[in-house]
Amino acid sequence: MSPRTALFALTAMSTALTALAFPATAATREDGLSTITINGANAYPESIATDNRYIYTGSIADGTVYRGRLGSKALDPFLPGGRDDRTEVSGIKISGNRLVVAGAFTGRLFTYTSTGKLVASYSVPDSGEKTLVNDEAVAPNGDVYVTDSFRPVLYRIPAAEVHGPATGAHRTLQAASRLPDYVAGQSNGNGIVATPDGKSLIIGYWYSGALYRLTLATGEIRKIAAPPLTSADGMMLRGNTLYIARSVNNEITTVRLSCDYTQATVVGERTYPGADTTTGVAVSGDRLLVSNSQMNGYLRGDPPTSPVFTLESLPLR
Numbered sequence: 153m154s155p156r157t158a159l160f161a162l163t164a165m166s167t168a169l170t171a172l173a174f175p176a177t178a179a180t181r182e183d184g185l186s187t188i189t190i191n192g193a194n195a196y197p198e199s200i201a202t203d204n205r206y207i208y209t210g211s212i213a214d215g216t217v218y219r220g221r222l223g224s225k226a227l228d229p230f231l232p233g234g235r236d237d238r239t240e241v242s243g244i245k246i247s248g249n250r251l252v253v254a255g256a257f258t259g260r261l262f263t264y265t266s267t268g269k270l271v272a273s274y275s276v277p278d279s280g281e282k283t284l285v286n287d288e289a290v291a292p293n294g295d296v297y298v299t300d301s302f303r304p305v306l307y308r309i310p311a312a313e314v315h316g317p318a319t320g321a322h323r324t325l326q327a328a329s330r331l332p333d334y335v336a337g338q339s340n341g342n343g344i345v346a347t348p349d350g351k352s353l354i355i356g357y358w359y360s361g362a363l364y365r366l367t368l369a370t371g372e373i374r375k376i377a378a379p380p381l382t383s384a385d386g387m388m389l390r391g392n393t394l395y396i397a398r399s400v401n402n403e404i405t406t407v408r409l410s411c412d413y414t415q416a417t418v419v420g421e422r423t424y425p426g427a428d429t430t431t432g433v434a435v436s437g438d439r440l441l442v443s444n445s446q447m448n449g450y451l452r453g454d455p456p457t458s459p460v461f462t463l464e465s466l467p468l469r
Contacts (some may be wrong), residue, residue: 159462185424188441188463189226194233195461196450197443198256199287199386199432201244209432209463210241212256213420213450217241222436227463236270238262243287243386243432245296250314259283261298261325263309269318272455274309274325276300285325287340287386291368293351299329299341301358306341306366329371335359342395343387352413356384356396367414375417378416381405386432388441393419397433397442404433404442404466412469413440424464428457440466 169301190197190209195218197209210217212329214233220226231253233239240256250271253262259276278282284301291297294311308328334340338359346356353366354376361380363427366373383400394407394416406420423430432443446457 160222160247184197184317185465188220188224188465190461190463191226191228191459192216193459194399196446196456197432197461197463198242198445198447199244199254200434200441200443200463201246201251202434202441203246204434205418207436207441207463208244208246208251210244210253212242212445212447214241215239215241215255217244217251217253231264231268236262236273238273240351242285245288245290247294247296247311247314250312252290252309254285254288254298256286257284258321259261259285261285261307261309263314265318268318271316271318272313272321273324274323276303276307276325277327279303284339287344287355289344289346291353292348297344297346297353298325299344299355301339301342304331304340306331306344306353306355324428329366329373331355331364332373333357333360333362333375342385345387345394347389347390347413348391354387354394354409354413356381358382358384358385358399361406362427363416366388374414376409376414376416377420378407381407381418385430386434388433388435390435395429395433395435395440399429399431399445399447404430404440424466424468427464435468436465438468440468 196213198212214240216233217231218227242256245252249266251264262273282302296309298307305327306329307325327467342358343356361382363376385399386397388395392409402422412419428444429447432447434441
């Protein structure tokens, strides 16, 4: 069974999604929602990243990275799919003037300058295990941490490599921590964020819905006291408020973390008309950006629910 087929088997066990077509403009509707179009016929946007200039997303189907100015109605191709052997894109993060792009089932990861030059590419160790290089977190010191949903490890890329010269060097991803409670054959560690104080990482598990806190100084990993949030995918942390895109549930769950990041309380759950496998989330100003990845149909091999691929912009509230 291929990794793609295996991951679909997981989603098939969950509630079926309701998928509606999106309008193709970014005009704000009466409910405060607006839609951003992705100009690509095979976009399948898994993740979102944003800074004070651009919004980025990437195609898990062909590896294209899309970019658009903040406030624009559409994202256009920025890095063509297939270049640098980048054929799939899952998580995307921004670290200063660097873009960090996860390669999903290919086991690859890429770092680029803001002008699109390849800084370096990475591969997981060749152990024969399945891999799903899924999402990244940028620590305040610039180190990047990367989840692998099929391997119980957390990779780390030092800040000096992330911000090094754009030589296009190829390296092997190095494991920094071993993660607990991985279930063989399931999608485990997925979304990941760094706490504002730089001391910890928060990691969400897709299959079990558990949240974990990893203390960077000691390597201690502790399960956070929280209700299970199954299908937890991309995450965004602002202060002590954690926004979790829950793909199969088709919603954004808002969680309030305790000051020591040992407890979590659900304070809100949101969806919107036309939500279609919400796998990525980002915050830009007073707006919440969510990806309509259409992943459920993609993993099944179905035609797109809508020929127009989109992100949704919601009031942060």
